[in-house]
Amino acid sequence: MDFYDKDLVSIRDLDREHIESLLDLSEEMIPYARGEKVERMLDGKVLGNLFFEPSTRTKLSFESAACRLGCSVIDVSEMSMTSISKGETLADTIRMVDAYCDVIVLRHPHEGAARLAAKFSENPVINAGDGAGSHPTQTLLDLFTMRKVKGSLDGLNVVLVGDLKYGRTVHSLADALTMFGAKLTLVAPETLQMPDDIYHHLKEKGCNPKKTSTLEDVIGQADVLYVTRIQRERFPDPAEYQKVAGTYRIDNTMLREAKSDMIVMHPLPRVNEIAYEVDSTPHAMYFEQAFNGVPVRMAILRAILRGI
Amino acid sequence: MADGKIVETKIPPIRNGTVIDHISNGQSLNVLKILGVNENNIDSVISIGMHVPSSKCNSWKDVIKVEDRELDPQTVDKIALIAPEATISIIRDYYIAEKFNVRLEDHIVGLAKCSNPNCITNKGEPIDPEFIVEERCPPKLRCVYCDRILTNISDNLL
Ligand SMILES: [Zn+2]
Numbered sequence: 001m002d003f004y005d006k007d008l009v010s011i012r013d014l015d016r017e018h019i020e021s022l023l024d025l026s027e028e029m030i031p032y033a034r035g036e037k038v039e040r041m042l043d044g045k046v047l048g049n050l051f052f053e054p055s056t057r058t059k060l061s062f063e064s065a066a067c068r069l070g071c072s073v074i075d076v077s078e079m080s081m082t083s084i085s086k087g088e089t090l091a092d093t094i095r096m097v098d099a100y101c102d103v104i105v106l107r108h109p110h111e112g113a114a115r116l117a118a119k120f121s122e123n124p125v126i127n128a129g130d131g132a133g134s135h136p137t138q139t140l141l142d143l144f145t146m147r148k149v150k151g152s153l154d155g156l157n158v159v160l161v162g163d164l165k166y167g168r169t170v171h172s173l174a175d176a177l178t179m180f181g182a183k184l185t186l187v188a189p190e191t192l193q194m195p196d197d198i199y200h201h202l203k204e205k206g207c208n209p210k211k212t213s214t215l216e217d218v219i220g221q222a223d224v225l226y227v228t229r230i231q232r233e234r235f236p237d238p239a240e241y242q243k244v245a246g247t248y249r250i251d252n253t254m255l256r257e258a259k260s261d262m263i264v265m266h267p268l269p270r271v272n273e274i275a276y277e278v279d280s281t282p283h284a285m286y287f288e289q290a291f292n293g294v295p296v297r298m299a300i301l302r303a304i305l306r307g308i
Numbered sequence: 309m310a311d312g313k314i315v316e317t318k319i320p321p322i323r324n325g326t327v328i329d330h331i332s333n334g335q336s337l338n339v340l341k342i343l344g345v346n347e348n349n350i351d352s353v354i355s356i357g358m359h360v361p362s363s364k365c366n367s368w369k370d371v372i373k374v375e376d377r378e379l380d381p382q383t384v385d386k387i388a389l390i391a392p393e394a395t396i397s398i399i400r401d402y403y404i405a406e407k408f409n410v411r412l413e414d415h416i417v418g419l420a421k422c423s424n425p426n427c428i429t430n431k432g433e434p435i436d437p438e439f440i441v442e443e444r445c446p447p448k449l450r451c452v453y454c455d456r457i458l459t460n461i462s463d464n465l466l
Contacts, residue, residue: 010455031429089433116435130424133454165370197457 002304007118007125011136011172013095016179019143022299025308032068037194038208040070045305047073050093051106051128052080057268057290058128058137062105063295069304074101087104103304106130119224124304132168138267139172141296143180145289146224148264154181159223161187161248162228162273164194169267170228171198174209178202184209185218189244191228215248225250225283227266227273251275255283265289310443314350319355325375327397328387332446333359335391338462343388352376386419388412392445414441416449417446420464427454437466 003022011019040130046150047066054119061072076097083093090113093113097104106117108127114127114134129135147153160170164186174184174194184202186209193211194198201208206269212218219225227250235241249272250264263285266274270286280286302308335429336356345354357371370391378398386393388410395458398406418436422429429437429451439449439458448457458464 012455090428090431091434108428110428110431111424111426111456112451113421115453116428116433119435130428133456189428 002307003300004305006123006304007114007127007302008136008300009114009127010134011139011176012134013217014136019140019176019177019179019308022296022303023144023147024247025303026292026296029298029302033065033291033295033298035068035255037238038068041302042066042069042071042305045071045103046101047071047264048076048104049073049098050080050097050104050106051075052084052106052113053205056129057293058107059105059289060146061293062126062128062301063133065294067177067303068277068294069298071301076100081287088195089115091120094125095122097211098123103301113153123202126300126304129168132152132166132171134172135168136172137293137297137300139176140300141289141293142169142173142226142267144174144264144296145265145285145292146263147268148292149285150223152228153177153182156180156223157185158180158182158216158224159185159187159218159222160226160228161215163192163230163234164188164230165192166234170194170226173226174198174202174207175205178207183207185222186211187213187218187248188217188301189213189247192244214261215254216257219254219262220259222258225262225264227270228263229266229269229271230275245272249273249275250278252281253279255281310325318374319357319371321402322353322355322373322399323402325352325373325377325399325419326379327399328372328374328391329365329369329395329397330362331372331387331391333368333370333460336372338390339370339372339387339394341461342383342390343372343377343379345374367460382419384410385413385416386465389416389419389447389449392447412426412441412444412447415439416441419466420449420458420461421466422451422454422456423459423464424451424454424456427451427456429453454466 064071103124105126105128108130111131111133113130117287118125164170181189232241238280264283336358352375355373355428359368362369394410414446416439418422421437438452440449
């Protein structure tokens with residue numbers, strides 16, 4: 001597939017081949033992301049960051065990726081303020097922003113916002129998260145991290161733990177991993193398990209995810225432990241939250257059961273899901289994962305603005 | 309039925325109007341909702357057969373007969389969303405003047421709203437809600453924007 005001038009709205013728009021070619025290109029981008037090599041391959045291009053809700057990391061990582069390739073960045077997020085206060089539709093805001101840049105990176109609180117933006121924008125739109133919907137660039141960097149460390153995604157035993165109901169990153173990640181033949185285990189309290197429609201979608205795709213609420217039972221088989229944050233506001237009763245949050249806290253005692261080469265990932269920021277003592281173990285992969293956001297987003301920008 | 313005359317014992321035949329047959333069992337009240345009939349605006353006879361034996365496949369169905377009314381295409385399309393196997397017969401002077409199956413398109417635009425309250429299509433944007441039909445019987449619709457499955461179709465018809 002030619003990514004040139006295409007939108008990136010949902011990971012479901014891509015097939016395995018598309019994803020692999022993006023991951024390969026991401027690999028090539030690493031020396032550029034580190035500043036070891038310099039090439040202004042996107043010289044003269046302008047990226048517009050349109051963030052309707054704060055997400056400093058995603059925004060900065062796009063900025064860094066763009067700058068490394070010589071693509072200028074303008075922050076048009078202020079337009080989100082004026083459009084909300086003036087009651088302007090997203091469609092109209094997008095038409096304006098579209099005139100200022102060559103690619104729009106959009107973060108929005110409502111599901112489906114990126115699809116709508118793509119419809120109204122002449123230039124390509126990259127979804128940087130829409131409500132509880134998808135966040136495809138996060139998924140790509142997660143896949144990239146797993147593939148880089150483990151060599152392949154096929155047959156990988158991935159345990160997803162935490163808030164699987166509202167956590168947007170895990171939905172598209174589960175979807176994509178299924179595409180690559182990974183085995184999934186879903187660990188969450190009953191009330192925060194994977195939504196039924198996503199669970200069935202995974203089953204239809206040939207994955208048969210195991211559901212459990214006990215991490216101890218499954219951590220020993222994991223190649224990858226993907227941890228997400230459980231938000232306090234999901235629980236009406238604070239005591240209930242404390243109980244659940246405590247159950248899924250990853251520390252060195254918990255990791256005694258794990259394979260020696262098992263990696264722990266987390267989209268960050270963490271609150272207390274992973275103890276600091278884990279940071280210095282070979283299991284900790286979350287900071288490397290965060291760094292990988294840059295080469296992966298470089299690859300995406302390059303593919304969309306210049307083609308692969 | 310070779311002569312085109314309706315043979316139906318339990319519900320009396322109508323002279324002019326529409327027969328909606330093979331409605332999925334239990335969906336007749338939702339079809340009435342689509343027809344927009346309520347106690348204040350009915351000026352003709354409506355007969356409803358609920359849980360009627362269906363000759364088609366040894367099962368049950370619902371039937372509605374509306375006198376002196378023919379359906380517009382949009383109404384027919386909406387019926388397809390909740391009763392994809394329904395047949396529509398237009399009756400004129402006791403005879404079937406026209407008979408056709410409702411048709412559930414692959415792509416539904418502007419007939420139902422998304423059941424996800426946080427979907428961008430429910431936020432006053434200048435677009436019609438759109439769905440991809442993933443399964444036909446019973447219909448399973450996926451929102452083109454937020455990717456969610458439309459739950460409770462009959463409550464979300466526009
Ligand atoms: Zn929707």
